[in-house]
Amino acid sequence: MPEIFVVHRRDPHNIGDMACPPSDHVEHFPWLADATTIDIEHDIPRYADRLRHAHVIYGGGGLLGTGFFDRQLDHLLSLRPPKLVVWGAGHNNNERHSIEELQVLDRFDLVGLRDRPGPGGREWVPCTSALLPELDDPGEPRHDVVAYRHRDRKLPFPADLAEFPMLTNGHHDLGETLDFLASGEVVVTNSYHGAYWATLLGRRVVVVDPFASKFHGFRHRVPVVDGRDWRTALADTRTYPDALRECRAAVLGFGDRVRELFGR
Incomplete structure (x- = not known):
């Protein structure tokens, strides 16, 4: 075989x-x-x-x-x-x-x-x-907004997000990463998996400063905006309770x- x-x-x-x-x-x-x-x-x-x-x-x-x-x-x-x-x-x-x-x-x-x-x-x-068991029980958000950015510092990312809890996709612990994403009622991100996992965790998502076509293919659609507009985009966010299933x-x-x- x-x-x-x-x-x-x-x-x-x-x-x-x-x-x-x-x-x-x-x-x-x-x-x-x-x-x-x-x-x-x-x-x-x-x-x-x-x-x-x-x-x-x-x-x-x-x-x-x-x-x-x-x-x-x-x-x-x-x-x-x-x-x-x-x-x-x-x-x-x-x-x-x-x-x-x-x-x-x-x-x-x-x-x-x-x-x-x-x-x-x-x-x-x-x-x-999506099969990760850590996605099953995210608990309640602990912050209004968290920021999850791509580790590549050459990529643009809104400077005013520095006031919120922040993590990058260079963090090596998957459980801690998912717990961080779950901690925000809204996740603002320029990471594909940051947006994907946050959606599966039942969080609202804004993608900022998209740098590739991958951000325009989400089945469960999220706002994809210029970083200057992330606060305005909050009005267009929603959760997808059936996304994980x-x-x-x-x-x-x-x-x-x-x-x-x-x-x-």
């Missing part, structure tokens, strides 16, 4: 990257217990001989239409693995902020995108981190289809 590989971006300084592979959830997907999880940026050449004969899951994370992972994805596709699946990956273009259909997706056997259905009508399958159902249902495709 072919090996299974999970290919995504494994940046140890970005907690969203590290929390998004399906192979982190073997309690739900025991057939992934022996999967090999590798980094899209560095590991394709190293594992090329094995990838030629493996079933491959591409995702999660912002891996599509990026420009900076195109060469690595082309290399992976050139190896012609027996089965190729996109699972919970999404668009992430820093130049064009629209969600566009990508012809490269036609080269996969099964595609589930974390972006809401758009061009091409691809199936919506959110990040598998909907995301988990979509992830588990898609997992069943991947298992069947892989013959597991």
Whole structure:
């Protein structure tokens, strides 16, 4: 039986990257217990001989239409693995902020995108981190507003948010990160997973100073605004009480289809 590989971006300084592979959830997907999880940026050449004969899951994370992972994805596709699946990956273009259909997706056997259905009508399958048990009981907010920023200090972020509790996606403890997001009635962020997890925790969200297409594909829509306008955008925020249930159902249902495709 072919090996299974999970290919995504494994940046140890970005907690969203590290929390998004399906192979982190073997309690739900025991057939992934022996999967090999590798980094899209560095590991394709190293594992090329094995990838030629493996079933491959591409995702999660912002891996599509990026420009900076195109060469690595082309290399992976050139190896012609027996089965190729996109699972919970999404668009992430820093130049064009629209969600566009990508012809490269036609080269996969099964595609589930974390972006809401758009061009091409691809199936919506959110990040598998929706299965994290820490999302189950967020408790009551302790602050009116918290700020959760991308660790890249070169990215713009509203200076007036410095008066509120703040954390970055470079924080390494996932439990502490989710507790921080849950502590705010409103989460103001320029992090994809900050917005995603805050929504699943039942919090209101404002995305500020979007720098890539990924912020325009949320199934559960949130205001996406210039950082100067975050206070005005509060009037457009809402909670999604069914978001966690909907995301988990979509992830588990898609997992069943991947298992069947892989013959597991």
